[in-house]
Amino acid sequence: MSSSASPSFFRDVNLSAATAGFVAVLVGFTSSVAIVFQAAQAFGATPAQITSWMWALGLGMGLCSAIPSLVLRQPVMIAWSTPGAAVLATAGLAGGFTMADAVGAFLISAALIVLVGATGWFERVMNKIPMAIASALLAGVLARFGLQAFAAAQTALPLVVLMLLAYLLGRRLLPRYAVPLTLAVAIAYVVARGQFNGGAVSFELAMPVFTLPVFSLAAFTSLALPLFVVTMASQNLPGVAAIRAAGYDMPISKIITLSGAATLVLAPFGAFALNLSAITAAICMGPEAHADPKKRYTAAVVCGGIYVLIGLFGAAITGLLIAFPRELVMAIAGIALLGSIGGGLHAALKDDAHREAALITFLVTLSGVVIGGIGSAFWGVVAGALALLVQQYGLTSKKP
Numbered sequence: 001m002s003s004s005a006s007p008s009f010f011r012d013v014n015l016s017a018a019t020a021g022f023v024a025v026l027v028g029f030t031s032s033v034a035i036v037f038q039a040a041q042a043f044g045a046t047p048a049q050i051t052s053w054m055w056a057l058g059l060g061m062g063l064c065s066a067i068p069s070l071v072l073r074q075p076v077m078i079a080w081s082t083p084g085a086a087v088l089a090t091a092g093l094a095g096g097f098t099m100a101d102a103v104g105a106f107l108i109s110a111a112l113i114v115l116v117g118a119t120g121w122f123e124r125v126m127n128k129i130p131m132a133i134a135s136a137l138l139a140g141v142l143a144r145f146g147l148q149a150f151a152a153a154q155t156a157l158p159l160v161v162l163m164l165l166a167y168l169l170g171r172r173l174l175p176r177y178a179v180p181l182t183l184a185v186a187i188a189y190v191v192a193r194g195q196f197n198g199g200a201v202s203f204e205l206a207m208p209v210f211t212l213p214v215f216s217l218a219a220f221t222s223l224a225l226p227l228f229v230v231t232m233a234s235q236n237l238p239g240v241a242a243i244r245a246a247g248y249d250m251p252i253s254k255i256i257t258l259s260g261a262a263t264l265v266l267a268p269f270g271a272f273a274l275n276l277s278a279i280t281a282a283i284c285m286g287p288e289a290h291a292d293p294k295k296r297y298t299a300a301v302v303c304g305g306i307y308v309l310i311g312l313f314g315a316a317i318t319g320l321l322i323a324f325p326r327e328l329v330m331a332i333a334g335i336a337l338l339g340s341i342g343g344g345l346h347a348a349l350k351d352d353a354h355r356e357a358a359l360i361t362f363l364v365t366l367s368g369v370v371i372g373g374i375g376s377a378f379w380g381v382v383a384g385a386l387a388l389l390v391q392q393y394g395l396t397s398k399k400p
């Protein structure tokens with residue numbers, strides 16, 4: 001990293017980028033932290049071990065996001081594997097595995113991710129996916145959050161309407177600061193209404209707890225392999241789509257290798273799977289984060305810095321983030337992603353030759369269907385690729 005990295009960062013960062021980083025953490029953390037807790041508890045985790053999971057995941061996500069973003073001057077976004085946590089929670093309860101078994105599975109899954117990244121296999125596959133299909137995949141993943149933003153109106157209509165009005169007025173009067181303005185209005189509203197649960201905040205340093213891994217065939221088949229497959233298919237696949245849709249050219253294989261290597265180091269402390277982000281990446285890579293695409297890396301650095309704080313002050317930051325009403329989190333996520341959803345749909349549907357295949361990809365991904373434990377992001381790409389194959393196979397060879 002050059003010596004001018006920090007001064008350059010402070011020159012490039014602005015309010016909208018900092019807000020995008022905070023919103024990314026707010027959305028990514030609060031939307032799935034309960035699943036991570038369930039996964040830890042499924043292996044009989046003590047409160048100290050659960051705190052250790054937050055320590056390991058926070059440091060892993062934070063450092064793997066902030067440092068590469070500063071080096072590459074591009075928004076590199078690393079997150080935990082939410083579908084992976086769901087798989088672990090289910091398998092852990094069903095199989096009676098211990099924390100030592102789980103850590104062994106984390107290490108095997110991480111080693112497989114390093115192998116896939118180091119060989120470049122995953123990036124070569126992604127390079128063969130047409131941009132229209134990748135954009136449709138991203139739009140399908142993000143659109144679920146857009147729908148949830150307005151579904152939140154069923155239980156918090158005044159809050160959602162107020163946020164939507166604040167966003168629309170912000171887009172008209174202060175377009176660069178529409179999302180920060182919306183978030184500020186929402187926070188002021190919930191605090192005034194007494195809906196901010198500040199009692200959940202308690203300040204204390206998180207301490208790592210080391211668990212010696214145990215390796216078994218049962219844990220390999222029930223934990224390690226499913227964790228690896230869903231992390232690659234449901235997280236890294238749409239993560240690459242988010243990067244491509246935003247127009248960035250990143251060393252995908254090296255970043256995936258880094259995420260796997262970081263997981264290997266932190267797995268004994270509870271980091272079950274680190275991977276490319278899609279949802280939070282779209283928040284930090286979109287035009288709302290910064291008007292200049294070359295400066296959007298600052299949003300990822302801010303996000304990474306907050307994740308590191310989550311790791312160091314696990315209980316306090318966790319309490320602060322979950323103190324916000326669920327409807328506020330859902331609404332700000334959907335509103336912050338409107339631009340990325342629209343951009344993804346535009347890129348997916350503008351080409352007549354790929355339009356139907358892209359639309360099929362979008363709808364299958366949006367459906368949320370899970371087949372064989374693998375999420376809709378993977379099946380959306382499969383459906384779109386099959387549609388493209390049926391429609392276009394052999395056409396180019398028949399042209400004079």
